[in-house]
Amino acid sequence: MKKVYLDNAATTQVRENVIVKMQDALANFYGNPSSTHSFGRSAKTAVESARKTIAKHMNAHPSEIVFTSGGTEADNMILRCAVRDLDVKTIITSKIEHHAVLHTVEDLANEKGAQVLYVDLDAFGNPKLAHLEALLTRDDSKKLVSLMHVNNEIGNKIDIAAICELCHSNGALFHSDTVQSIGHYAWDVKDVPADFLTAAAHKFHGPKGIGFAYVKKNSGLKPFISGGSQERGNRAGTESFHNIVGLETAFLEAYDNLESETAYVRGLKSYFIDKMKQEIPNAKFNGHSGDMDKSTFTLVNVCLPIDPQKALMLLFHLDMKGIACSKGSACQSGSDLGSHVLAEILSKEDLEKPSVRFSFSKYNTKEELDYTIQALKEFVEK
Structure with missing residues (x-):
């Protein structure tokens, strides 16, 4: 896998x-x-x-x-x-x-x-x-x-x-x-x-x-x-x-290596944002995470157009595909509570949809991002 x-x-x-x-x-x-x-x-x-x-x-x-x-x-x-x-x-x-x-x-x-x-x-x-x-x-x-x-x-x-x-x-x-x-x-x-x-x-x-x-x-x-x-x-x-x-x-x-690695990871994030907009146009970027200037170059937080019942299987689906990501802070793993951050900024409608954080490093590649977005697209459209 x-x-x-x-x-x-x-x-x-x-x-x-x-x-x-x-x-x-x-x-x-x-x-x-x-x-x-x-x-x-x-x-x-x-x-x-x-x-x-x-x-x-x-x-x-x-x-x-x-x-x-x-x-x-x-x-x-x-x-x-x-x-x-x-x-x-x-x-x-x-x-x-x-x-x-x-x-x-x-x-x-x-x-x-x-x-x-x-x-x-x-x-x-x-x-x-x-x-x-x-x-x-x-x-x-x-x-x-x-x-x-x-x-x-x-x-x-x-x-x-x-x-x-x-x-x-x-x-x-x-x-x-x-x-x-x-x-x-x-x-x-x-x-x-x-x-x-x-x-x-x-x-x-x-x-x-x-x-x-x-x-x-x-x-x-x-x-x-x-x-x-x-x-x-x-x-x-x-x-x-x-x-x-x-x-x-x-x-x-x-x-x-700050300058070179920042440029590389920024490129990955920019690529991910553009690819998401192409493949899943109804997805939304939470906070300023979709803005390259107003957010860190290391992560995005995406609200996906999926109904709440189906959303329960999203992270399981991604894990089965070998993709590691997070629905919030890792410190909240095992908790049934939603993100306290998103609860402050999202509408009630968007809070019922799944939001996923993808965060990048020098060890990631564009090919991995293509694979991830394809897995997301398959699940959204299924």
């Missing part, structure tokens, strides 16, 4: 060189980075090298990079510690954020009494800046705004620079879940001086279980996990050394 992997927004294939580097780390650099002997010092040197590599590419200071187990931990750390340590009383976010943010702010409201406000969205799922400004100025409470740069389901890109400026001009902190954009877009934290950012290696062809938080210097955040003094005192626990090596390698290769 042909195998086509189009679920790269959920996770990506690990680069071959990343695997080689991680295997070498596991075999030859097994010392604890906190140990003072030569084995530990070798591991520690590599951890700090990775920190400096990431910081250099983001125009940050190495002390501003904190390694975590991934984006979810990084989001939790920032949001929870902002309330605990920075006297944040109000969190402003949107209803289409990743659940790593949404569930955390709900918990903070219940556990710590934080006020949670949701910015209005336009018909495509973009935050309305006028409403954001109104929320920022409604009272004198210390505020933190959390809005993701690239939406993981519909691919919308927010104007992160404008939002960052709006937050700071009104005395608010700004956090962005950048899990879907770091590794795909160039970052300079001097150009977009967000207070906090998050990343996960497995979204840019690195290993799972490792990511990092960018925490602006002198932010005032205290450790989220208590224990040892690892991560320069910012996160207790023995560093996952082999994963950090894999993260660094994937990060370097992503940015060394």
Whole structure:
């Protein structure tokens, strides 16, 4: 059976060189980075090298990079510690954020009494800046705004620079879940001086279980996990050394090849959109995912003209064809609930139709896209 992997927004294939580097780390650099002997010092040197590599590419200071187990931990750390340590009383976010943010702010409201406000969205799922400004100025409470740069389901890109400026001009902190954009877009934290950012290696062809938080210097955040003094005192626990090596390698290769790989994947997305319009003209692209300029080049989210009963078999049909895709965030797998993102922007009629997310990488080909669209067309017309 042909195998086509189009679920790269959920996770990506690990680069071959990343695997080689991680295997070498596991075999030859097994010392604890906190140990003072030569084995530990070798591991520690590599951890700090990775920190400096990431910081250099983001125009940050190495002390501003904190390694975590991934984006979810990084989001939790920032949001929870902002309330605990920075006297944040109000969190402003949107209803289409990743659940790593949404569930955390709900918990903070219940556990710590934080006020949670949701910015209005336009018909495509973009935050309305006028409403954001109104929320920022409604009272004198210390505020933190959390809005993701690239939406993981519909691919919308927010104007992160404008939002960052709006937050700071009104005395608010700004956090962005950048899990879907770091590794795909160039970052300079001097150009977009967000207070906090998050990343996960497995979204840019690195290993799972490792990511990092960018925490602006002198932010005032205290450790989220208590224990040892690892991560320069910012996160207790023995560093996952082999994963950090894999993260660094994937990060370097992503940015060394950023221009060429972006052009290639953009070409795939553009081809997919054009082909879908030809073969299934009644299909709709959700949010801005069908717009090459207003959405990320890595994914599309398509609403298909299929009745609800037939739609129940769509993903099964695609899986039987060897095609991997998603009806929403992979974090919602096994849930009977529909997409909370699409529920905010689609009409009741379109919500009853199946919507599928296809996400692309450097490992995909136009031939795979032809095969996928043909399988979709067969099912729609059957």
